[in-house]
Amino acid sequence: MITIDYQSKLPLYEQIAGRFQTLILKGALPPGSQMPSVRSLAMELSINPNTIQKAFSLLEGQGYIYSVKGRGNYVADTVILAEKEKQVLLEETENLIRQGRELGIARAEYNAVLDRLYREEEAK
Amino acid sequence: MITIDYQSKLPLYEQIAGRFQTLILKGALPPGSQMPSVRSLAMELSINPNTIQKAFSLLEGQGYIYSVKGRGNYVADTVILAEKEKQVLLEETENLIRQGRELGIARAEYNAVLDRLYREEEAK
Amino acid sequence: MITIDYQSKLPLYEQIAGRFQTLILKGALPPGSQMPSVRSLAMELSINPNTIQKAFSLLEGQGYIYSVKGRGNYVADTVILAEKEKQVLLEETENLIRQGRELGIARAEYNAVLDRLYREEEAK
Amino acid sequence: MITIDYQSKLPLYEQIAGRFQTLILKGALPPGSQMPSVRSLAMELSINPNTIQKAFSLLEGQGYIYSVKGRGNYVADTVILAEKEKQVLLEETENLIRQGRELGIARAEYNAVLDRLYREEEAK
DNA sequence: GTGGTCTAGACCACA
DNA sequence: GTGGTCTAGACCACA
Numbered sequence: 001m002i003t004i005d006y007q008s009k010l011p012l013y014e015q016i017a018g019r020f021q022t023l024i025l026k027g028a029l030p031p032g033s034q035m036p037s038v039r040s041l042a043m044e045l046s047i048n049p050n051t052i053q054k055a056f057s058l059l060e061g062q063g064y065i066y067s068v069k070g071r072g073n074y075v076a077d078t079v080i081l082a083e084k085e086k087q088v089l090l091e092e093t094e095n096l097i098r099q100g101r102e103l104g105i106a107r108a109e110y111n112a113v114l115d116r117l118y119r120e121e122e123a124k
Numbered sequence: 125m126i127t128i129d130y131q132s133k134l135p136l137y138e139q140i141a142g143r144f145q146t147l148i149l150k151g152a153l154p155p156g157s158q159m160p161s162v163r164s165l166a167m168e169l170s171i172n173p174n175t176i177q178k179a180f181s182l183l184e185g186q187g188y189i190y191s192v193k194g195r196g197n198y199v200a201d202t203v204i205l206a207e208k209e210k211q212v213l214l215e216e217t218e219n220l221i222r223q224g225r226e227l228g229i230a231r232a233e234y235n236a237v238l239d240r241l242y243r244e245e246e247a248k
Numbered sequence: 249m250i251t252i253d254y255q256s257k258l259p260l261y262e263q264i265a266g267r268f269q270t271l272i273l274k275g276a277l278p279p280g281s282q283m284p285s286v287r288s289l290a291m292e293l294s295i296n297p298n299t300i301q302k303a304f305s306l307l308e309g310q311g312y313i314y315s316v317k318g319r320g321n322y323v324a325d326t327v328i329l330a331e332k333e334k335q336v337l338l339e340e341t342e343n344l345i346r347q348g349r350e351l352g353i354a355r356a357e358y359n360a361v362l363d364r365l366y367r368e369e370e371a372k
Numbered sequence: 373m374i375t376i377d378y379q380s381k382l383p384l385y386e387q388i389a390g391r392f393q394t395l396i397l398k399g400a401l402p403p404g405s406q407m408p409s410v411r412s413l414a415m416e417l418s419i420n421p422n423t424i425q426k427a428f429s430l431l432e433g434q435g436y437i438y439s440v441k442g443r444g445n446y447v448a449d450t451v452i453l454a455e456k457e458k459q460v461l462l463e464e465t466e467n468l469i470r471q472g473r474e475l476g477i478a479r480a481e482y483n484a485v486l487d488r489l490y491r492e493e494e495a496k
Numbered sequence: 497g498t499g500g501t502c503t504a505g506a507c508c509a510c511a
Numbered sequence: 512g513t514g515g516t517c518t519a520g521a522c523c524a525c526a
Contacts (some may be wrong), residue, residue, distance in 0.1 A: 006322070007314050011510060025227055048511050082227060089224045094237050096217045103149055103210055104174045107242045111233075113218050135516060161498065172518045177500070185309050190379050194498050198378070233522035257433045259501060273475055286514065295501045301515070318510035318513050334475055338475060342485050348461045351397055357491045358482075361466050366479045383525060420526050 001036070004045060017062075024064050024075055025082050030034035035065055035073035052117060125160070128169060136171060140179035141186075148188050148199055149206050159189055160199035251283070252293060260295060264303035265310075272323055273330050274314050283313055283321035373408070376417060384419060388427035389434075396436050396447055397454050407437055407445035 003020045004012060023029045038056065042049040056073055059065045063081055068071045097110060126143045128136060147153045162180060166173040180197055183189045187205055193196045221234060250267045252260060271277045286304060290297040304321055307313045308329060311329055313323045376384060376392045395401045410428065414421040428445055431437045435453055439445045469482060 006316050007324075011317055013510080022223075022226075051511055054510085061206045086224065086227055088234055089220060089227065090229065090233065090237065093217060093224065093234070093240065094221045096213060096220065097237065097241055100210065100217065101241055101245060102146075102215065103206060105210055105214065107238055109214065110217070110238055113214065113221065114231055114234055116226055117218065117221055121225060137516080151278075162500090163498080174519085175517060178516090180499085185306075191499060192378050192526090193383055193500080196498055200379075261501080270471075270474075281484060285512080287512085298504085299502060302501090315514060316511090316514080320513055330475060334472065334477055337472045337475065338477065338481065338485065341465060341472065342489065343480070344461060344465045344468065345485065345489055347394075348458065348465065349456055349489055349493060350394075351461065352513085353458055353462065355486055357462065358465070358486055359467065362463065362479055362482055365466065365469055365473055385525080394515085423526055 002041070002045065004047070012051050013054040013058065016041075016045075016052065017058040018046075020055070020059055021064060021085075023078055024078055029075050031075050031077045033075050035075065061070060079111075126165070128171070137175050137179040137182065138164075140169075140171075140176065141182045144179070144183055145186075145188060145209075148202055149209055153199050155199050155201045157199050158213065159199065161196055250293065252295070261299050261303040261306065263293075264293075264300065265306045268303070268307055269310075269333075270316075272326055273333055277323050278326045279323050281323050282318070283323065285320055310335060374413070374417065376419070384423050385430065387423040388413075388417075388424065389420075389430040392427070392431055393436060393457075394433075396450055401447050403447050403449045405447050407447065409444055415464060 001023075002016060004015055005120075008015060010018075020029070020035070029035070034045075034054070038049055038052045041047075042052045045052075056065065056067070060067060062074075063076055064078065065073045066076050125147075126140060127193045128139055132139060134142075140193065144153070144159070145182045153159070159180070160168075162173050162176045165171075169176075180191070184191060184197075187200055188202065191201050224234075249271075250264060252263055255261060258266075268283070277283070283304070284292075286297050286300045288336070289295075290300045293300075304313065304315070308315060308321075311324055312326065313321045314324050348358075373395075374388060376387055380387060382390075392401070392407070401407070407428070410421055410424045413419075414424045417424075428437065428439070431440075432439060432445075435448055436450065438448050439444045474484075
């Protein structure tokens with residue numbers, strides 16, 4: 001369910017939180033569903049429970065999940081989050097494209113990338 | 125010439141190296157031109173010379189500059205570097221767009237971003 | 249495991265990095281295995297931890313190791329590195345032999361060297 | 373007559389000394405012939421005269437040249453030097469080949485290099 | 497004056 | 512405990 005990249009520069013807890021964000025935003029973990037327990041996830045990934053806890057705290061702080069004492073963590077309502085996340089992504093993309101433009105990447109090259117990515121989608 | 129963001133999570137030496145990469149790739153610092161001296165830059169930015177040294181070592185390791193003992197640091201030939209950098213940027217952009225696509229961002233939204241950015245350019 | 253030559257003109261951090269390159273390329277430190285910790289190695293060699301850090305940064309920049317925050321440094325996959333290193337060695341050797349040829353060293357002398365070295369190997 | 377590589381890690385004075393060593397050992401500058409003057413060489417290479425002076429001192433220390441007060445520097449008798457230099461080269465080559473052997477370079481590859489280099493020579 | 501190395505020591509994030 | 516960043520300060524080679 002969750003994969004870790006140990007070669008990555010990102011700390012483990014951010015990687016884990018990021019994976020769950022994706023799962024939640026894509027609907028694989030629908031609102032209200034229960035998150036795996038900290039302990040079980042720690043066992044499964046052979047990772048210190050503190051690290052899992054930290055990832056969950058991050059997710060809670062960002063509004064992705066909420067915890068119920070003694071019962072576990074649950075996925076929150078995410079309509080607004082998805083919208084916010086889209087905005088962030090668009091901005092980051094814009095910044096990258098602006099940088100690329102400065103280095104002389106032509107618009108046509110970006111069109112080609114878009115063509116490829118959105119054709120893939122249709123094909124699915 | 126160089127600005128530092130103390131709020132940023134990026135370490136100082138990476139920020140400094142990054143700024144110079146941009147300046148070099150854009151041609152503001154043409155191949156063969158001399159880099160500011162480690163000490164003078166340290167003074168100007170009120171940063172420890174060791175930190176500047178570290179930034180310059182990074183740039184040297186990446187092939188952006190070369191150092192001549194007793195003379196200073198000089199900008200290297202960068203044709204190949206620019207090409208490599210473009211590839212990296214395009215890949216990063218592609219990854220972001222793929223993520224956006226998964227969250228339901230339509231191709232039209234990216235077209236709008238490109239329209240805006242490349243119209244700015246023509247206007248210049 | 250690591251020896252330092254204080255007579256050498258090579259800086260300590262390059263010596264240390266070089267020793268590990270050899271150990272890694274020869275397979276004494278297989279991919280995935282953990283490097284000694286910065287602090288323990290510093291103690292063992294009576295060298296400042298910063299210097300060890302610098303050696304490890306170099307190794308990371310060259311792709312020999314990768315670091316996991318809070319865990320340690322690990323040996324990277326090195327198949328490609330070994331190949332690259334062989335090319336470098338062969339080129340350096342070729343340059344030396346070319347110099348020797350200019351000075352009038354006969355091919356027979358090199359054959360003698362090769363005979364000796366590769367007989368040693370069989371003997372092992 | 374002398375070329376400088378500013379990208380090289382070697383200090384200028386060592387590069388200059390090295391170039392002259394080659395010229396002398398190959399006989400381009402025969403024993404007894406006069407070396408270019410420090411000043412003229414400094415002008416020609418746009419290099420600080422101190423640096424040239426340092427290179428010449430090195431050459432004198434190694435027995436390649438001798439200086440006559442008020443007249444200039446002259447090439448020394450070099451029969452013995454050439455012999456010593458050959459020994460040094462052979463040893464360095466042997467060390468490199470030994471390293472290569474450890475990394476699994478086959479003897480055949482060295483034979484190929486030798487074949488190529490010594491065929492070039494015949495062709496000349 | 498130029499770059500470069502090294503030590504000592506503090507401090508931070510992460511697991 | 513692990514790696515990593517940064518400062519202060521000394522010292523060296525080179526031009």
